Amino acid sequence: MAKFKFKTNSEKKKLKIFSYNKAFEDEKRLKGTRIEMLSNKELSLDGCKGIIEYNDVYVRIKISDGEITVMGTSLDIPVFDGPVITVTGKISSVEFGVR
16 A cells, blocks of 8 residues: 655744643733633632722622722632632622722
């Protein structure tokens, strides 16, 4: 059986591969508040400076550039460890108030 080799005149392009080290360097370079959401059930925030107001309908969180308001129903804060805070419940909206 014969093997065929196809030759093209186009140049080969180098692809940049995303690596963990590059992502870690980018993360260190970025400053500010980091927010992760899991559906509308959980919000994790890294960069919390404090809680302004809190009840089962809304949570106002102070961040370095202003504040974040999380609105919903049955809201709770199961994790509040220094700059990391987690809000659980049924989240309907997230608002940013910037100074």
